[in-house]
Amino acid sequence: MAERQLTIANGRVLDPANGLDQVIDLHLSNGRIVAIGTAPEGFEPQRLIDATGLVVCPGLVDLCARLREPGLEHKGTIESETAAAAAGGITTLCCPPDTAPVIDTPAVAQLIRRRAKTRGQARVLPVGALTKGLAGQQISEMAALREAGCPAVSNADRPIRNTRVKRRALEYAATFDLTSILHPADHDLSDGGLVHEGRVSTQLGLPGIPEAAETVALARDLALAEQTGARVHFRGLSTARATEMLAEARSRGVAASADVSVHQLFLTEDDLYGFNANAHVIPPLRTPKDRDALRAAVASGAISAICSDHRPHEPDAKLAPFPQTRPGISALETLLSLVLELVAEGVMDLGTALARVTCNPADILNRAFGRIEIGARADLCLFDLNERWRPAPEHWLSQGRNTPFFGRELRGRVRYTLSNGRLVYERGS
C-alpha cells in the first residue's frame, strides 16, 4: 500500500540526468519527490527505508518489452510481466504494437493503459502502430493514438516494403511530434532466416540472416530520416557496421537515435551451438566483433539506450527443433544486473550505464521520466551493487522462463522498486 509520506535514508543517490552522485536522503510525498537532503518542515514519514549501502537511482525506462496482453495471455499478462518489471527495477516500459489486436486504434491503447493502472506494477506506454494492422500499406490514425497516450509509433518487426509508404508514415508521425521507432531489417534478405549468416549457420545448417539485412534497411531509413527531418529511433541494432553508419549519420546532424537489446551485449552466435533455443532471438546474435562494437557504441553514446527486448514465451514455444522455436528472451528481471555487469567489466562507468536505462530512453520518448528531481514522480530503484546472485526459475516472476541467463552469476540486484511513490517490489537482504 502506498505510504503517503516516505523517506529513503542514507542511500547513494545516483541520477545521471542531473549528475548527482552522493549519499543523501530522499523524501517522498503523494508519489512525488519533495526533498533531497533535509526533510521539509513538518515532514512525518509513515515509513523509512534504510538504504545504507544501496544505490538509489531513477526507476528504469525500457523502450521495448512485450507483455503479451491483449491476445497472447498464455505467454504473459500485463499483471505478470509488470510484476517482473518491478522486480527488475523497471518503472516505465513501452510495449510494441504487435499485440492482438494491434495497437492501431485508441481503444487498444486505452485498454492496455487501463489494465496497467488497475493491475500493473509499472507504468506501461503503448507504442502505436505506424501502419494500420501493421500491414505496411496504410498509415494509422497517429493523432488519435497520441491522444490515447502513445509516446511513439512503430511497425514493430513487420515490414513496410513500400518505401513511399514509409516516407509518408515518418512525415505524418513527425507532424504530431511522435518518435518513429524503426526495426532495421530488409525482409527480402531476412525472411526465412533464423540465425546470423556466418560460421555457426554454416556449421549447423541453419538458414542465415546476413548483416546486409540490417545495413540495407538502415541505409534506406537513414536516408528517409535525413530527407524528411523526422525523428527516428532505431530499435535493436545488432551489427558493428550499423553502429558505424548510425554514428556517421548522427555526425551529419540526422535526428536518429538507437538502442540495443541487452542480450546482444553478452551473447554471440557461439551461444547457438547445440541448437540452443534460448539463444534464438531476432535480430540474431552475431559475431564477437559485432558484440564488442555494440558495447563500444553504448559506451560512446552512439547507441543511447539499452532495452530488455523482453519476449516471454510458454514452454512449448522453445520446446521443439530449433527452426520451430519462437525467438526471444524473458529479460525484464536481468536487465539491470546485466547493465551493471558492463560496469564491472569496465565497459563504462556506473553513471553512464545507468543513463542508458533511465534518462536516455526517456529522452528518446520526449518524456521527463528517469530523473531524480524535486517535484518529479517518485519512480525509484534501490539496488545492491555488490550482491551476487544466479537467476533461477524458483524466484522468477515473468510468466516466460525462456532465458539463457538462468544459472549465470550476476553482480548487482534490485532490493526495492518504487513506482509513483508506491513500493511495488521489496526483497529482504
Next chain:
Amino acid sequence: MDPRQLQLDDEGRLKHFLTTDGLDRAVLTEILDRAEGFLSVSRQAVKKVPLCRGKIIANVFFENSTRTRTTFELAAKRLSADVLNVNIGTSATAKGETLLDTFRNLEAMNVDMFVVRHADSGAAQFIAEHAAPFVSVINAGDGSYAHPTQGMLDMFTIRRHKGAFEPLIAVIVGDVLHSRVARSQIGALRTLGAAEVRVVAPRTLIPAVAEEALGVRVFTKLDDGIRDADVIIMLRLQRERMNGAFLPSEHEYFHLFGLTEQRIQQAKPDAIVMHPGPINRGVEIDSSIADGPRSVILEQVSNGLAIRMAVMSMCIGTQNLALAHASRPAEALAPSPEAAQGAQHG
C-alpha cells in the same frame, strides 16, 4: 547440448548417432571396422544376426524417403529387430501434435531405437535430448545439418577403394549450402584425416565463410576443383533450387558444374566418383560416368546397409550395457543426466 556429450556414454561408447561432429577418429573408425564385418552377412545363406533380437526399432520419417528408409529397415531386420515404419509425412504438425508428443506416444510402446528423418536442422538432436533413458536415436537426415549414416557409408566406400585417408584429396561438387550429406561428409573426412577437402559450386550454393567454418577449400570452377582429386562426390541438385535465385537453369548448371568425360581427365586416373542419389542424369553427371568404371554409386547403396547395421548394433550394445548396469540392485535407476538436463530446457 554439446553433440559429443550427447552421443557418447561415460565410457565413450556410441549411444545416439546424430552427427559426425564431436566424434573422434577412434569412434568413426570403429563404425567403419564394424561395418566391414557386416558386409559378409549379406553374402551368407542366412542373412541374419541376432544382435538386436527382442528390440523394437521405429523408423520415424517426417520427410518422404524410400531409399534411406528401406536400407534402415533392412538393416534392422538383418539384426533381428522388430521394425515399425511410422510415416508421419508433413501432416502431423498440421494436426497440432507436437513433436515431443509424437515421440512420447511411441516411447509408450517401448520402442528401443528411433531412426528419425526430419526437415528441421537439429531435430534429431532435440529428440535425443528428450528421449527416455535407454532409448537411442539415429539421425537419418535432419534439415541441412547432418546425415551421418550417409556420410559414414561414403567414408566406408572410400576406405574400401583407397585404404588410408591421409593422402586423399576429396572434392564435393554441388549444393553444399543446403546439403546435410555434404556437412556430414566434410566432418567425417576431416576427422579421418583426409589431406584436403574441397567444395565446388557457384557462390549462391556455397555457405557463408565456408573455408573457416567447415575447413574446406572453396572452388567456383570445376576444372580447378577436381584437379588431382582422388575422390569426387557429386551432390544431388534439388529441382526447387532452380526456381529461386540460386541458379538460372539446369542447362547452365550442367554446362559449368556437370561431371563429363572431358572434365574428369583433370582428376587422378584412379579417382572414384560418388553420388548419394537419386541421380539427375544430365544435370549433375553424364550417364557415361555414372555407369562407367570409376563410378562406385551402386556400391554405396550396399555399403549403406553395412554401415547402418554397424551403427544400430553399436547403439543397442551400449544400451544393453546400461540396462544391465541399471538393473543391478545397488544401482538406482536414475534417468541419464542427458535426459534430466533436456527436461529442463525451455
